[in-house]
Each structure stands twice: as structure tokens, then as C-alpha cells.
Amino acid sequence: MKPDDILKPYILTLENNLKTIVEENSNELKGDVLGFLFAKSKRIRPIFTFLCTLLLDEEIDDDIQNVALCIELLHSATLVHDDVIDESIKRRENDSFYSKFGSKKSIIIGDYLLSLCLLVLSKIQNTKISEIFSQNILKTINGEINQFDARFKTQDENEYLQKTAAKTANLFVCAAQSVCEIKKAKPEIKNALEQFAYNFGTVFQINNDIKNFLSSQDDIKNGIYTLPYIYFKQENPTCDIIKLNKNQTFKYARMAQNKSKEIIENAFLELDFSKNINAKDTIKTICDDLLRIQ
Numbered sequence: 224m225k226p227d228d229i230l231k232p233y234i235l236t237l238e239n240n241l242k243t244i245v246e247e248n249s250n251e252l253k254g255d256v257l258g259f260l261f262a263k264s265k266r267i268r269p270i271f272t273f274l275c276t277l278l279l280d281e282e283i284d285d286d287i288q289n290v291a292l293c294i295e296l297l298h299s300a301t302l303v304h305d306d307v308i309d310e311s312i313k314r315r316e317n318d319s320f321y322s323k324f325g326s327k328k329s330i331i332i333g334d335y336l337l338s339l340c341l342l343v344l345s346k347i348q349n350t351k352i353s354e355i356f357s358q359n360i361l362k363t364i365n366g367e368i369n370q371f372d373a374r375f376k377t378q379d380e381n382e383y384l385q386k387t388a389a390k391t392a393n394l395f396v397c398a399a400q401s402v403c404e405i406k407k408a409k410p411e412i413k414n415a416l417e418q419f420a421y422n423f424g425t426v427f428q429i430n431n432d433i434k435n436f437l438s439s440q441d442d443i444k445n446g447i448y449t450l451p452y453i454y455f456k457q458e459n460p461t462c463d464i465i466k467l468n469k470n471q472t473f474k475y476a477r478m479a480q481n482k483s484k485e486i487i488e489n490a491f492l493e494l495d496f497s498k499n500i501n502a503k504d505t506i507k508t509i510c511d512d513l514l515r516i517q
Contacts, residue, residue, distance in 0.1 A: 229277065229501050229502070229505065230270055230273055230505065233273045233288070233291075234266055234269070234273075237288060237291050237292060238261070238266075240288060240289075241261075241292060241295065241296075242261075244292065244296075244339050244343060248339060255320070255323075255332075256332065256335070258317070259315070260295075262314075262315035263315050263316055266295065268291075268294045268295060268394055269291035269292070269295050270509070271398055271399075271423070272287065272290055272291040272398040272401070273287070274502050274505060275398060275402040275403075275416055275420070276402050276406065277499050277501070277502035278416065278494065278497040278502045279406050279412070279497070280498065280499055281402075281406040286347050286405050287402065287405060289344075289346055290347065290352065292343050293343050293347075293356065294397065294398050296336050296339050296340035296343065297340045297360070297394065298394060299336050300334070300337040301367075303319075303321075303329055303330075303333035303336065304329075304330065305367075306320065306321040306329065307321050307330060307333075308367075308371070309441070309445060320333075349404060351404050352401050352404060352405070355397060355400045355401050355404060356401070359394065359397035359400070360397075362389060362393045363391075363393045363394060365389060366386065366388075366389030366391075367390055369386060369389060369390075370386055373386065374445065374446030374447060375446035375448075376446075377448065378448060379453065380450065380453060383450055383453055387425050387428045387432075387450075388425050391425070391427060392424025392425050392427075394424065395420040395423055395427070396417055398420065399413075399416045399417050399420035400413070400417060400420075402416075403416060403417070411496075412496050415493040415494070415496055416493070416494075418490070419490050419491075419493040422489070422493075423490060423510070426483045426486050426490075426510070429449075429479055429480075429482065429486075430483065430513040430514070432449035432450055432451065432479070433449075433450075433451060433476045433479050433480060433483075435449065436449060436452065436472070436475070436476055436479075437472060437473070440465065443465065450478075450479040450482065451476050451478065452465070452475070454478045454479065455475045480514060483513070484514055487510050487514070491507075
């Protein structure tokens with residue numbers, strides 16, 4: 224069995240549920256919203272939710288599917304709001320809501336997606352899950368606030384990693400915590416899976432930052448100094464504007480990539496509790512893809 228094969232039926236169910244929740248609560252923007260939700264996407268957060276369940280050797284039931292759906296809707300809402308903050312023209316290779324409708328309507332669309340998340344959340348047969356989501360949403364928003372306030376400010380590697388974890392890793396942690404709560408995982412296993420989720424989310428964001436550094440460098444233009452830029456500034460403290468050739472750009476991207484490899488290799492030690500080889504192989508495949516920058 225190929226690693227991806229174990230996920231296909233669960234992803235299909237997720238996407239059916241995603242379409243259904245929008246159609247059951249539709250408005251005049253249904254077509255635009257569905258186009259956004261079904262644009263090119265790896266569904267990495269719901270996939271991570273499913274893999275956490277399989278690592279525990281547990282069944283992916285309706286509650287787990289609803290957690291995965293909540294995570295995807297919540298993430299989608301943050302993307303719409305992020306595009307307003309960043310004044311982004313493109314999202315998932317299409318025109319962003321911001322470019323099509325402006326900031327006011329885009330914020331409403333983001334709020335609509337968030338309301339769908341809350342609606343699905345109310346269907347989960349465990350009241351503790353709402354608390355888990357609330358805590359991690361708050362951490363994510365605080366991470367966004369801190370990032371906004373830190374624009375155009377120099378930071379070191381540790382400060383960057385803390386900011387990255389606060390902004391991105393918490394949704395992965397939310398998935399792990401929710402799965403462990405629903406499946407009543409032992410405390411030591413819960414702690415291990417949470418730690419892995421934290422580090423996986425951090426590496427996921429570093430990967431996104433590397434891609435941005437190698438392409439548009441919009442983050443740097445907006446004053447968001449990511450890990451490759453931090454390494455560049457460490458060696459070139461008096462340079463304010465990046466004007467690098469291809470080899471130099473890849474040098475700092477690879478330095479960030481090496482940090483990602485260090486983090487994820489240590490993180491895999493947290494998964495020793497699991498005997499599900501297929502789930503482990505799938506996560507390894509995902510991580511190998513994340514760490515590929517060419």
C-alpha cells in the first residue's frame with residue numbers, strides 16, 4: 224500500500240462535507256466560496272488530523288471528520304483575513320477575495336467561514352473540543368498580532384521560531400489535542416503527539432517562508448523577516464535591501480532548510496509510541512516534500 228492510499232477515502236469524505244456545509248448555509252457568494260475552498264490545496268491540516276488518529280491506531284469517525292473540517296474552515300478564514308492585511312492579489316493561484324471584492328467584503332467572507340467552523344464545532348460530541356479550539360485560536364491570533372507589531376524589526380533565530388510557532392503551529396497542535404481528547408489518549412502519548420505537532424507546524428511555516436524568499440520576497444517587502452532573511456542579515460548586517468544572485472539566494476534558503484531538517488529529525492523521536500508504520504511513512508513522505516526547495 225502506498226502511503227497516500229490510506230488517506231484518500233478520508234479526504235474524499237472531508238471534501239464532501241466541506242461542499243455540504245457551504246451549500247446548506249449558502250448565500251450569493253456560494254460559487255466564489257466553493258471556488259476558493261476547492262482551489263489548489265494540499266489539505267495538509269485535515270490530513271495531519273487524520274494521521275494523528277491513525278498514529279493512535281484509532282478509527283477516523285464522524286467526530287474526527289468534524290475536527291478536520293473545523294480545522295480546514297478555520298484555516299481558510301485566516302487566509303482570507305491575511306490577504307486583507309497583506310493586500311495580497313493572489314491566493315492559491317487565483318485572484319484573492321481582497322483583489323475581487325476589496326477589504327470590507329473580504330473580511331465578511333472570512334467571518335462567514337469562521338461561522339461555518341463554529342457550526343461544525345457544535346456538532347462534535349465532546350464539549351472539551353470547543354475549549355481546545357478557543358485556546359488555540361487565541362494563540363494564533365496573538366501570534367498574528369505579534370507578527371504585525373514586529374514588522375521591519377530585526378529578530379534572531381529563536382525569536383523567529385517562537386513567532387512562527389505562535390502563528391502557524393497552533394492549528395496543528397489544535398488537531399493533535401482534539402484527536403487525543405476524543406480518543407482518550409494516555410497523557411504521555413498526548414504530550415508526545417502535541418510536541419510533534421508543534422514542531423511539524425513550525426517546519427511547515429519555515430518551508431512556506433523559504434518558498435517566498437526564493438520567489439516574490441513579498442514577506443520581506445512587507446517587513447516580515449523570515450529565517451532565510453535573518454541568516455542573510457547575520458552575515459550582512461549593514462545591508463537593508465536584498466540584491467542577491469541565484470546562488471546566494473539558495474545559500475540562505477538552504478541554511479533555513481537545514482534548520483528545518485534539524486527540527487523535524489528531533490521531532491520524529493516523539494512518534495516512537497506509534498506502531499502504525501503506514502501513518503509514519505505518510506508523515507515522513509510529507510516532511511520530505513516540505514524540505515524539498517528545488
